[in-house]
Amino acid sequence: MATINENFLKLQAGYLFPEIGRRIRDFKAKNPKADIISMGIGDVTQPLAPAVTEAMHNAVDEMANIDTFRGYDDGGVGCDFLRQAIVDNDFKTRGADIDLDEVFVSDGAKCDTGNMQEIFGLDNVIAVADPVYPVYVDTNVMAGRTGTANDQGKYKGIVYMPCIEENNFIPNLPKEKVDMIYLCYPNNPTGTVITKDQLQVWVDFARENGAIILFDAAYEAFISDPEIPHSIYELDGAKEVAIEFRSFSKTAGFTGIRCAYSVVPKALRATTKAGDSVEVNSIWARRHCTKFNGVSYVTQRGAAAVYSDEGKKQIQQTIDIYMANAALIRKSLAGLGYTIYGGVNAPYIWLKTPNGVSSWDFFDTLISKANVVGTPGAGFGAAGEGYFRLTAFAQPENVKQAMERFAKL
Numbered sequence: 001m002a003t004i005n006e007n008f009l010k011l012q013a014g015y016l017f018p019e020i021g022r023r024i025r026d027f028k029a030k031n032p033k034a035d036i037i038s039m040g041i042g043d044v045t046q047p048l049a050p051a052v053t054e055a056m057h058n059a060v061d062e063m064a065n066i067d068t069f070r071g072y073d074d075g076g077v078g079c080d081f082l083r084q085a086i087v088d089n090d091f092k093t094r095g096a097d098i099d100l101d102e103v104f105v106s107d108g109a110k111c112d113t114g115n116m117q118e119i120f121g122l123d124n125v126i127a128v129a130d131p132v133y134p135v136y137v138d139t140n141v142m143a144g145r146t147g148t149a150n151d152q153g154k155y156k157g158i159v160y161m162p163c164i165e166e167n168n169f170i171p172n173l174p175k176e177k178v179d180m181i182y183l184c185y186p187n188n189p190t191g192t193v194i195t196k197d198q199l200q201v202w203v204d205f206a207r208e209n210g211a212i213i214l215f216d217a218a219y220e221a222f223i224s225d226p227e228i229p230h231s232i233y234e235l236d237g238a239k240e241v242a243i244e245f246r247s248f249s250k251t252a253g254f255t256g257i258r259c260a261y262s263v264v265p266k267a268l269r270a271t272t273k274a275g276d277s278v279e280v281n282s283i284w285a286r287r288h289c290t291k292f293n294g295v296s297y298v299t300q301r302g303a304a305a306v307y308s309d310e311g312k313k314q315i316q317q318t319i320d321i322y323m324a325n326a327a328l329i330r331k332s333l334a335g336l337g338y339t340i341y342g343g344v345n346a347p348y349i350w351l352k353t354p355n356g357v358s359s360w361d362f363f364d365t366l367i368s369k370a371n372v373v374g375t376p377g378a379g380f381g382a383a384g385e386g387y388f389r390l391t392a393f394a395q396p397e398n399v400k401q402a403m404e405r406f407a408k409l
Contacts, residue, residue: 007144012153016134016379017041027367037402039390040373044253046321049314052252055305059298073294078105082300085307086261096233102265102281104288105295107258109218109247114139116214116243119283124179127159129171131189131380136182152382162383163190170194173205184216186223189380189389190350191342193228199235206241213242221251221319223345239265252306252315259295259303322347325399326392332403347392362388370405
């Protein structure tokens with residue numbers, strides 16, 4: 001009889017967001033007339049930019065013509081027109097020297113952050129911020145790098161780096177030996193950011209200790225402060241120690257279209273057990289091309305249009321809508337006496353639950369009394385207990401109504 005990968009049995013209950021969905025369904029079943037406003041799962045609400053849809057329509061027409069029809073993406077790494085647009089606009093403009101063959105187009109940053117760990121040995125020690133985006137932890141559990149979880153949900157074999165008020169939600173350097181470090185800035189879930197000087201400390205640490213940083217920059221487009229880096233490759237030495245993940249989901253509304261990319265520099269190296277140095281870029285290229293046939297041509301044309309002059313203007317208008325939502329949430333909740341973090345250079349607001357109420361109890365209170373949904377901080381890790389995440393991705397009128405409901409709690 002076939003045996004199962006027992007590492008999956010270590011996972012804690014269900015994945016966070018399906019659990020939220022289940023609770024919403026249960027509440028709706030008991031309260032069918034309830035008008036639920038969702039500010040929990042980070043899905044977007046604004047439509048695709050006109051420049052994007054026009055490019056996609058044109059690409060569909062190309063696919064309907066025998067002379068311009070396109071089949072498989074050669075190698076599955078992404079079309080050159082999109083990768084070149086990425087290099088020119090996301091990196092060269094910020095002084096980062098990234099080559100075309102260091103960019104790998106995919107169907108989502110969630111997939112990439114989860115899949116990247118496959119190319120690294122199981123004896124690597126993982127370090128994650130706490131609270132943390134669950135995918136970073138769960139995929140390493142699935143791979144077999146951890147033991148079982150304790151009563152706080154922390155897995156043996158993972159180094160948890162608390163991100164709390166006392167350190168301004170920027171973790172302290174680990175004292176233990178670590179090999180792979182997950183960092184996400186602007187941060188999900190806390191909505192906080194890291195300066196260039198603060199991030200340089202991590203790059204230097206990785207260089208000195210032979211570690212690799214897995215840097216999730218999915219929310220960089222929401223940064224407005226010039227002191228905040230949009231890419232880790234703006235920093236000295238980062239190409240030697242870091243992999244970066246980007247996404248079109250939140251910035252350009254591609255949550256239902258699916259397009260993202262990872263950057264794996266050729267200067268980045270890891271070692272075999274025998275101590276031989278190997279290039280990480282070529283290993284990832286082999287894995288990526290073996291398991292992935294590429295993002296659709298139509299989608300890639302739409303993604304490339306994000307970098308057109310009109311596309312940039314239209315995308316910024318969408319981002320402005322979401323950040324206006326964030327500003328309203330911050331102002332409203334602060335006025336009600338809540339302690340608020342994030343929501344300035346990021347689309348997430350991290351609030352302290354009142355009177356020491358647990359985050360899941362606050363979830364239940366909020367949905368039952370205000371018909372508003374957010375995300376319990378405990379779902380992101382032990383250090384998230386006592387906090388609650390709201391997103392700025394709802395329609396502006398719904399955000400305004402949600403804040404009015406908060407005021408009546």
